[in-house]
Amino acid sequence: MDSKIKIGIVGYGNLGKGVESAISQNDDMELLGVFTRRTPSELSVKSGVPVLSLNDIHSYENDIDVLILCGGSKNDLPEQGPELSKSFNTVDSFDTHAKIPEYFDAVDASAKPNGKTAIISVGWDPGLFSINRLYGESILPNGATYTFWGKGLSQGHSDAVRRINGVKGAVQYTIPVEAAVDKVRNGSLPQLTTREKHTRECFVVLEEGADATTVEQAIVTMPDYFSDYDTTVHFISEAQLKEEHSAMPHGGFVIRSGKSGEDSNQVMEFALKLESNPEFTSSVLVAYARAAYKMNKNGEVGAKTVFDVAPGLLSPKSSQQLRKEIL
Amino acid sequence: MDSKIKIGIVGYGNLGKGVESAISQNDDMELLGVFTRRTPSELSVKSGVPVLSLNDIHSYENDIDVLILCGGSKNDLPEQGPELSKSFNTVDSFDTHAKIPEYFDAVDASAKPNGKTAIISVGWDPGLFSINRLYGESILPNGATYTFWGKGLSQGHSDAVRRINGVKGAVQYTIPVEAAVDKVRNGSLPQLTTREKHTRECFVVLEEGADATTVEQAIVTMPDYFSDYDTTVHFISEAQLKEEHSAMPHGGFVIRSGKSGEDSNQVMEFALKLESNPEFTSSVLVAYARAAYKMNKNGEVGAKTVFDVAPGLLSPKSSQQLRKEIL
Secondary structure: OOOEEEEEEEOOOHHHHHHHHOOOOOOOOEEEEEEEEOHHHOOOOOOOOOOHOOOOOOHOOOOOOOOOOOOOOOOOHHHHHHHHOOOOEEEEOOHHHHHHHHHHHHHHHHHHHHHHHEOOOOOOOEEEHHHHHHHHHHHOOOOEEEEEOOOOOOHHHHHHHHHOEEEEEEEEEEEOOOHHHHHOOOOOOOOHHHHEEEEEEEEEEEEEOOOHHHHHHHHHHOOOOOOOOOOEEEEEEEHHHHHHOOOEEEEEEEEEEEEEOOOEEEEEEEEEOOOOOOHHHHHHHHHHHHHHHHHHOOOOEEEOHHHHHOOOHOOOHHHHHHHHHHO | OOOOEEEEEOOOOOOHHHHHHHHHHOOEEEEEEEOOOOOOOHHHOOOOOOEEEEEHHHHHHHOOEEEOOOOOOOOOHHHHHHHOOOOEEEEEEEOOHHHHHHHHHHHHHHHHHHOEEEOOOOOOOEEEEHHHHHHHHHHOOOOOEEEOOOEEOOOOHHHHHHOOOEEEEEEEEEEEHHHHHHHHOOOOOOOOOOHEEEEEEEEEEEOOOOHHHHHHHHHHHOOOOOOOOOEEEOOOOOOHHHOOOOOOOOEEEEEEEEEEOOEEEEEEEEEEOOHHHHHHHHHHHHHHHHHHHHHHHOOOOEEOOOHOOHHHHHHOHHHHHHHHHOO
């Protein structure tokens, strides 16, 4: 390795902090700085690298090999992805599944004519789970794919509960139904309804004077978010919420069950058990930053997804070393 | 899709039969014929495609897009791989781990100057398990990787038992030790000896007059194969062997356990549960034949391994469709 891959982080929330920490585990990488929309002097970062204003980012075009975009999919990335991939190789975790095609096209239109490589929608879902759905259906075309999430904290569902009148704080856990997972694992190819696959569990802190029954009804009947699920609501104190529900565990399973030959059941499963969801997503982003760097060197420019990235590009090891050591 | 990908099979053992069957599950592929070293007229194949002599294979250079080499790693592939990849795109399941670098170089020297693409060592180990070892160590560099095999029939160990004097027939199952798997899954990063990871179970039919105790001792003390394991030996009748032990189940787990951030445990697991080991390997070979075809069209020639193949190349779907449907 001639010199280290120079990384810039855009955004310093949970994901940005996780990326900072993951870079320190990778000897072939170096964190150049954290870019923020806040006043840089008001932000201090753990590694002590420079905190820089996002407004000045274009002065660093020659110093950064890959920018890791750590903003949110709703407001930050739709703007930052297409804008920054004009001048930088980028990696992001855009995760609004329905809008991926449109986002891909916007980033591709920026990156490609400027000779930049931009890997979008990196993480575990979209990301590693998507890859496993793809391996599954490509290898066992005669079968079915099942994705289960959890047990884990869902940010979107927690937010939905928090928006209800009378709710002061809340977290929501998504829990896969074990009986359903077992059926799938046994290769029985069950048809499963939404309700049969996952349950939802909420821990809620009420505002003073709020009525528990009213809040509970508002939760369990909420369309899209809860009405199709069996949902349990627990009311707890603010202290309990902070103490027992501050971690962000998550995980899940992608299971492909299919038949080959006469009638042989074949089951492939990929599973994650994560104590920290954002830190794991960050770790995936950092590995794909390495791939973005290598692909750009190889002239593979434009928008890419995890489907376009050969596994070997994620590793700091040479192809020769990989064949010898872990093939 | 303009026209179907035309496949030739070399060798018609369990793997060749599995490939024949897998091709029939993939609408974008067509089996052109089975090549054999036997007398073609003496071999009949299930799909009814032409059976052709391996001696005549070069007359089919313009008719075949990808050859799937279904011979063994010991005697067939070391010769066939370098020879056939001079004139054909090939996929094979070369699985002698220690000789992969040497085999790769030999195939590369044939394929590259002739503009052919040859993907070697495809299957599940080497193959999908290798990919998961790579994803694991690249994403969680601070951790350890564990590979467990089974419960499954091991061909090599079954053969070793059959070579013992007094043994008429035998099968050997490799069984992962559940307690060890559980420790790994829980993220405790245990140090495990060979004996702690797997047990071995043999079902043996004795020759008439052979002494059970002598045979059992010869098995359990056999160096490399059994002496480092807790091995159980069962003596059964020839009829039982045929009835209860003719299937070829296998599977296993690749688990990467690592730490991110301050001290978060993160566990990634890939698991296979296969009713037919050769049929599954065949299904993987067929998906990679599609990739070999696409890579050759893109000018990516020479020897390749699963590490060099972007996941999207395995699918009959377009990149656009994949992003929309399963990312």
